[in-house]
Amino acid sequence: MSTRVVIIGGGPGGYEAALVAAGDGASVTLIERQGLGGNAVLTDVVPSKTIIATAEWRSIASRAPQLGIRDADGSDSAEFDEHLVDMAAVNARVGRLVRKQSGDIAARLEAAGVRVIDAQARLVSPTTVEAAGETLEADAILIATGARPRVLPDAAPDGVRILTWTQLYSLADVPEHLIVVGSGVTGAEFAGAYRLLGAEVTLVSSGERVLSKEDPEAAQVVQDVFASGGMTVLGGARAQSVVNTGAGVQVRLADGRVVEGSHCLMAVGSVPNTQELGLEAAGVAVDERGYILVDRVSRTSARGVYAAGDCTGVLPLASVAATQGRIAMAHALGDAVQPLDLGLVASNVFTTPEIASVGATEAQLVERGIFYEVSRLDLARNPRAKMLGIDTGFVKIFGHTVTGQILGAVIVGSRASEHIYPLSLAVSQHLTVDQVASAFTVYPSLSGTTSEVARRLHGMRDPRGR
Structure with missing residues (x-):
């Protein structure tokens, strides 16, 4: 008989966990009351970043005159920043993308053999869940109910x-x-x-x-x-x-x-969706703010019950929620488990310009007493940035003065979220500044600045002689 898994919540933590469990041969039921994808797809990440993408286009368009693009009458004062925004059309596009993404998730779950129930769920015990008048017995339960906006x-x-x-x-x-x-x-x-x-x-x-x-x-x-x-x-x-x-x-x-x-x-801020779930009846502990307490493999205080995502208060990122869900199922099903390491998380702020970061911050390095050096260069000196009219942003790398290992990095600039990946690999795989600097980059490219910043840390020495 296959392992019975019940997942409450269809956001990144829930649906990623469902796919992992189904792939390992478990019998999986996912219960979601609002729509597959959770807040990340329905009301948060996908819609907000879609609006931000529209706004970013206007920022790019405002650089057109300096790139030699003129108005139809040949004037220099094209006033690209006066393009009218049809908010109704923008929001209609948001709706279409949300439905498409949610539908794609539904199709993946169906193809994997995951049963989806549209209902509110409640734990009766550490092994029993009630939803839509049905009682589901489970060998493992995952709670991934997310959070909602805090209201004053x-x-x-x-x-x-x-x-x-x-x-x-x-x-x-x-x-x-x-x-x-x-x-x-x-x-x-x-x-x-x-x-x-x-x-x-x-x-x-x-x-x-x-x-x-x-x-x-x-x-x-x-x-x-x-x-x-x-x-x-x-x-x-x-x-x-x-x-x-x-x-x-x-x-x-x-x-x-x-x-x-x-x-x-x-x-x-946000508050966790942990009310009326039957957590007390199942023996699942929460902190003073209502977040479910979990360890690094997503276990709660109740045996066989796991939790992932914003309802745990660990780190409110869709990528972290998905990782927590995958780790939970690997642990529940006896697969190899790599505990969650928040020191490896890459994150991004989708402002214009974006801020992407990974690994330790400079404040953390100082607090821990770690010997490090900083290398930093402005993107404005990058040839590709000049071609694109980009004059704002920088790349910064923190390198260990003894081992040369990359401890953390920050990128500020257009599409920083895309450019942080090689540095995320460097942090997670414990690469040195020399290893990153020795890899080829395309010329001209914005990533060339990342290579040059790493190259400038070659031959670091601990100034205290240790």
Whole structure:
């Protein structure tokens, strides 16, 4: 008899786990109440990055005059930044891509023999799940129910003018003046995108700079770009309340100031979807914020019950959720397991320019007392960047002064998310700066800067003589 696996949640953690389990011969049932793909596909990653892609096109188009592209009348003042944005058409495209991606996931699961139930699930015990009036016995259970936007009591979203990031895709027009509360990844991405789409944008940041968890130099580049692009960034400001006035919104700050706009996006974090799941009955422990406690192979406190993704609070990335789900199934089915190592995670902020990073941050290296050197070069000196009209961004690598091993890296620039991969390989495979520098790059290419940055760390020596 094959191993019976029940998965609650059809996001990256859930559907990737289902495919792994089915591939290993398990009998798999996946229960999802809102649609396959979870928040990552339905309301978060896929739709938000689709809007960001449209905004990025406008940024690229604004460089056209310096590349020799003129208006039809031959003038230099092509005003590419005045292209009109049809928000209804943009959102319709978002809807099509979401449905296509969700449908592709459904097709993969069906081809793999995974049974999908459209329902709310509840654990009865560590081996029993109830859904749609059916009782399912399981040898292994995975919980991957994700998270939802955090809501402040005095800034409750109404879906009209006060919005969470899941509600932006119903806007008929580009907001006249969008106030974004929260300058983390979500807030910064949407603030940058809607400014490029033509909205006036005010970004309310509780810290003095945006993206406080990113490399400080990288975050400063993005903040400078925001400012030069006409965005207003209110640093050291905390929103106390938001009111829909009918004609717009009023955001009251803790210091008494009031900011007025047409719409407000609340991007103040997430809370886990762990209520009404029967976790207590199954013996699954959660922390004080409601996140499910897991170890590095995704085990919960209940034997045979695993958890993956945003409901665990480990790291809110789709790639981490998928990895947690795959690790959980490998462990449950007795396959070889490589525990989750957050030090190897590559991440990206989809602002313009993007910030991609992998491995240890400089702050972490200092805190750990690790001997390292930094090599950094601006992309503006790269020949390919010159051809493309790119004059913002840099590549930075942290190398160990004794072994030469690449400990971490940061790339700021166009498509940084694509260019971080070789450095992600370097960190995960413990490559040295010399090994990365010795690999061929295409000339001219943006990746040539990565090679040159690594080359500059050749022959590192610990300045303290150790």
